[in-house]
Amino acid sequence: MGESTLRDVAELAGVSPRTVSNVVNGYARVTDATRSKVEHAIAVLGYRPNVLARNLATGRSGQIVVVVPYLDTPYFAELLQTIIPTARKAGYNVLVDQTDGDRDHEVELIGRGPRRFLFDGMIISPLGLSQEDLSLRDPTLPLVVLGERPSDGTFDHVGIDDVAAATEAVRHLISIGRRRIAAIGDQPYPTGEAAQLRTRGFRAAHTAAGLPVDESLIISTTRFNRADGATAMAALLDRADPPDAVFCYSDLVASGAIHTALQRRLRVPEDIAVIGYDDIEDGRYGRPTISTISPDKKAIAQLAVERLIMRIGSTEPVLGVELRAAHRLIPRESTLRDVP
Amino acid sequence: MGESTLRDVAELAGVSPRTVSNVVNGYARVTDATRSKVEHAIAVLGYRPNVLARNLATGRSGQIVVVVPYLDTPYFAELLQTIIPTARKAGYNVLVDQTDGDRDHEVELIGRGPRRFLFDGMIISPLGLSQEDLSLRDPTLPLVVLGERPSDGTFDHVGIDDVAAATEAVRHLISIGRRRIAAIGDQPYPTGEAAQLRTRGFRAAHTAAGLPVDESLIISTTRFNRADGATAMAALLDRADPPDAVFCYSDLVASGAIHTALQRRLRVPEDIAVIGYDDIEDGRYGRPTISTISPDKKAIAQLAVERLIMRIGSTEPVLGVELRAAHRLIPRESTLRDVP
Numbered sequence: 001m002g003e004s005t006l007r008d009v010a011e012l013a014g015v016s017p018r019t020v021s022n023v024v025n026g027y028a029r030v031t032d033a034t035r036s037k038v039e040h041a042i043a044v045l046g047y048r049p050n051v052l053a054r055n056l057a058t059g060r061s062g063q064i065v066v067v068v069p070y071l072d073t074p075y076f077a078e079l080l081q082t083i084i085p086t087a088r089k090a091g092y093n094v095l096v097d098q099t100d101g102d103r104d105h106e107v108e109l110i111g112r113g114p115r116r117f118l119f120d121g122m123i124i125s126p127l128g129l130s131q132e133d134l135s136l137r138d139p140t141l142p143l144v145v146l147g148e149r150p151s152d153g154t155f156d157h158v159g160i161d162d163v164a165a166a167t168e169a170v171r172h173l174i175s176i177g178r179r180r181i182a183a184i185g186d187q188p189y190p191t192g193e194a195a196q197l198r199t200r201g202f203r204a205a206h207t208a209a210g211l212p213v214d215e216s217l218i219i220s221t222t223r224f225n226r227a228d229g230a231t232a233m234a235a236l237l238d239r240a241d242p243p244d245a246v247f248c249y250s251d252l253v254a255s256g257a258i259h260t261a262l263q264r265r266l267r268v269p270e271d272i273a274v275i276g277y278d279d280i281e282d283g284r285y286g287r288p289t290i291s292t293i294s295p296d297k298k299a300i301a302q303l304a305v306e307r308l309i310m311r312i313g314s315t316e317p318v319l320g321v322e323l324r325a326a327h328r329l330i331p332r333e334s335t336l337r338d339v340p
Numbered sequence: 341m342g343e344s345t346l347r348d349v350a351e352l353a354g355v356s357p358r359t360v361s362n363v364v365n366g367y368a369r370v371t372d373a374t375r376s377k378v379e380h381a382i383a384v385l386g387y388r389p390n391v392l393a394r395n396l397a398t399g400r401s402g403q404i405v406v407v408v409p410y411l412d413t414p415y416f417a418e419l420l421q422t423i424i425p426t427a428r429k430a431g432y433n434v435l436v437d438q439t440d441g442d443r444d445h446e447v448e449l450i451g452r453g454p455r456r457f458l459f460d461g462m463i464i465s466p467l468g469l470s471q472e473d474l475s476l477r478d479p480t481l482p483l484v485v486l487g488e489r490p491s492d493g494t495f496d497h498v499g500i501d502d503v504a505a506a507t508e509a510v511r512h513l514i515s516i517g518r519r520r521i522a523a524i525g526d527q528p529y530p531t532g533e534a535a536q537l538r539t540r541g542f543r544a545a546h547t548a549a550g551l552p553v554d555e556s557l558i559i560s561t562t563r564f565n566r567a568d569g570a571t572a573m574a575a576l577l578d579r580a581d582p583p584d585a586v587f588c589y590s591d592l593v594a595s596g597a598i599h600t601a602l603q604r605r606l607r608v609p610e611d612i613a614v615i616g617y618d619d620i621e622d623g624r625y626g627r628p629t630i631s632t633i634s635p636d637k638k639a640i641a642q643l644a645v646e647r648l649i650m651r652i653g654s655t656e657p658v659l660g661v662e663l664r665a666a667h668r669l670i671p672r673e674s675t676l677r678d679v680p
Contacts, residue, residue: 039452043480063458071436072417072621080411084438096411096436098424112379118403118458140383226625259625281412285566285599287627 004045013041060120064092064308067109067124069101073224074280075250075297076125079146082301083123090309092120103128110137121308142311144304148193151320156307160295160327162194166201167208168329169275169293170247174209176335178245178273181206182217184232184257185224185249198249198277217243224249229256237264237272244272245335251276251283254290258334274334288333299325344385353381400460404432404648407449407464409441413564414620415590415637416465419486422641423463430649432460443468450477461648482651484644488533491660496647500635500667502534506541507548508669509615509633510587514549516675518585518613521546522557524572524597525564525589525617538589538617557583564589569596577604577612584612585675591616591623594630598674614674628673639665 010017015034022030023038030038041047064087068076084094099105106129110122121142126134126149135152137143143155151157173181183202187195199218206213219235221228229248236242237260248254254276261272268274268288276283279294303323311318350357355374362370363378370378381387404427408416424434439445446469450462461482466474466489474489483495491497513521523542527535539558546553559575561568569588576582577600588594594616601608608614608628616623619634643663651658 046480065435071411071420072414074412074414077412077417080438084440093437095405096438097433098420098436100424140386226621230625255625259627262627281566282622285570285595287599287602 004047006047008045009038009041009047012045013037060312061118062092063095063119064305065095065097065109065119065122067097067099067106067122067126069099069125069127070223071096071098073250073252074282075278078280079297079301082298083305086302086305087309090305092309095119099127101127103130103133107133110134110141110143112138121312123304123308142308144308144311146300146304150193151322153320154317155320156304156311156323157320158300158304158307158323158325159194160300160325162197163201163204165277165293165295165327165329166198166247167205168201169277170202170205171208172291172329172331172335173245173247173273173275174205174211176245176269176273179211180214180217180241180243181245181247182219182236182243183247183249184219184221184229184236184253186218186220187222188220195249198247202247221249221253225252226256226259229253230260231256233257233260237261237266242272245269246272246274248274248276251278251280251290251292254292254334255282255286258286258288258290269333269335269337276334279330283332288337291332291335292330294328294330296326344387346387348385349378349381349387352385353377400652401458402432403435403459404645405435405437405449405459405462407437407439407446407462407466409439409465409467410563411436411438413590413592414622415618418620419637419641422638423645426642426645427649430645432649435459439467441467443470443473447473450474450481450483452478461652463644463648482648484648484651486640486644490533491662493660494657495660496644496651496663497660498640498644498647498663498665499534500640500665502537503541503544505617505633505635505667505669506538506587507545508541509617510542510545511548512631512669512671512675513585513587513613513615514545514551516585516609516613519551520554520557520581520583521585521587522559522576522583523587523589524559524561524569524576524593526558526560527562528560535589538587542587561589561593565592566596566599569593569598570600571596573597573600577601577606582612585609586612586614588614588616591618591620591630591632594632594674595622595626598626598628598630609673609675609677616674619670623672628677631672631675632670633667634670635667636665 006017006020010020015038019034020038023035066080066083087094097109106126123144123146125147131149131152134149145155145157146159170181183199185195186199203213219232221232246257248257254274258268258274261268266272275291277293279292283290283292303325346357346360350360355378359374360378363375406420406423427434446466463484463486465487471489471492475492485495485497486499510521523539525535526539543553559572561572586597588597594614598608598614601612606612615631617633619632623630623632643665
């Protein structure tokens with residue numbers, strides 16, 4: 001199977017190779033009788049048409065790939081709800097690849113391997129890639145990066161101002177009278193650059209308010225999920241001097257942290273206030289609802305798709321730029337009890 | 341761009357076409373100097389190697405596609421956490437396609453279009469496809485179906501016993517003394533076959549307990565998400581004779597329904613008990629935690645991948661079968677107050 005050629009099919013069906021090609025590509029100008037003769041020959045020979053032969057003629061596959069570390073992170077799932085329809089409207093189908101944050105898998109995807117040509121362009125939210133890995137990628141791959149890695153001038157990066165957003169989150173906790181504020185979600189260099197930006201905002205808010213930072217209240221986690229938040233909160237509450245507020249680097253982390261606090265019969269926010277990051281749907285339905293930093297996900301998705309399509313269509317190299325989407329603080333019940 | 345051939349690259353680089361092919365396919369037996377000459381020629385000519393030329397030789401692309409209606413449904417995201425590593429271990433990369441339940445998109449994916457040959461096989465959870473659409477698909481496409489559509493003997497279907505599972509969920513509500521039980525999530529024929537199986541279980545549990553079914557308590561929804569659950573619960577609670585328990589066809593629906601009940605200052609489960617379906621992580625962290633039917637997602641994912649890979653490797657047609665994964669009832673706080 002799979003070894004027959006288009007010529008073999010044409011011969012068996014008694015038609016020209018061009019007619020076989022028309023059938024395979026779904027063009028209309030073929031009679032039903034001819035189509036059925038060709039389809040029969042294709043089935044008999046187990047012929048697999050070479051899809052990229054067509055794509056090479058146009059130079060396009062019509063596919064965009066979106067590469068994310070984890071599909072069970074609601075932030076990415078929600079982002080895809082805008083990326084997919086925006087790309088479809090522009091005539092591109094979207095396929096999604098989950099990397100588990102595995103550097104080798106990410107490196108292979110942006111490299112010059114054979115898989116490269118399945119896609120016209122890529123939107124990637126890398127976790128394992130270093131800036132150097134990115135600079136060594138296939139330079140002909142139209143690329144837009146979300147999340148961790150700032151632009152080096154050869155690709156576009158779309159994100160929010162993480163330092164400013166984190167500063168606002170912590171300033172909000174200070175504004176409701178909290179003084180012992182913990183942070184859950186820091187990640188060590190070189191991975192976790194986005195996390196480090198949030199930690200920088202955490203420090204900046206303390207400095208601006210004239211408060212000291214208790215370094216022992218900054219908790220690192222391997223991922224940004226509920227289990228990480230639950231475990232970190234347990235460690236904080238086991239201390240002799242527990243915090244009175246927590247800034248969590250994602251809403252999932254906040255959800256896990258709140259779960260632990262409530263299990264220990266603490267009141268949120270009275271005994272311990274919690275703020276998250278991402279504004280995922282979950283946080284709007286929880287009890288308490290979760291205060292958060294809301295990135296403009298629609299804008300992030302649209303900017304990413306528009307830039308990528310512009311890159312795909314351009315015959316000249318395009319300078320890589322930083323694109324900033326807006327964000328806003330949304331106070332909810334986990335910091336202000338009586339917010340609706 | 342994209343019009344140069346492998347021969348052009350070989351000529352410019354001063355090497356044989358086979359050497360170019362070796363570089364493109366990442367084979368090791370190429371010196372660094374040669375590789376760099378070839379890569380330079382590729383960049384100058386804007387050459388795009390034909391990935392499927394290699395795949396046609398082996399008859400494989402090494403890619404599996406998983407087609408789901410919505411990526412922001414945690415059930416699918418959680419299923420993918422087993423599907424992806426299981427497939428990778430067997431040497432296949434997984435790409436994911438979101439259909440939004442759009443029938444035309446689903447029909448195109450299972451048809452004989454050029455995209456068909458990007459993938460060696462497909463795992464699909466269809467929403468819009470009719471049984472007839474499925475029977476008219478490309479018969480050479482190795483296919484495993486999850487969710488709605490039972491096997492017609494030409495593809496494999498993996499799922500749980502939905503009627504039995506729904507019966508158990510409602511029997512649980514009856515066992516804690518509830519008598520006016522509502523159902524949220526029914527969907528009309530022809531879509532929503534899985535939903536109809538759950539409604540059948542809802543009826544069966546009533547019949548077995550000698551209870552009448554109040555048809556007006558069976559609420560249809562367009563999707564299985566939080567907003568649907570919140571709206572449906574509001575309608576139920578607005579009645580003169582509200583229910584004392586609700587069977588929700590997904591945990592997301594249950595999460596939305598509980599949100600509405602709590603907003604109206606009702607106690608869950610004392611005033612109204614709620615049970616969901618799917619056992620997503622969210623339900624284990626909510627307040628109250630959500631009682632649910634837990635399908636064995638690991639088994640569903642593993643069965644689906646194993647059958648698909650067996651189909652891909654088989655040169656003979658494989659009879660399509662029904663594969664049943666286990667499920668179990670997990671009572672939590674939303675039906676039993678003092679469950680841990």
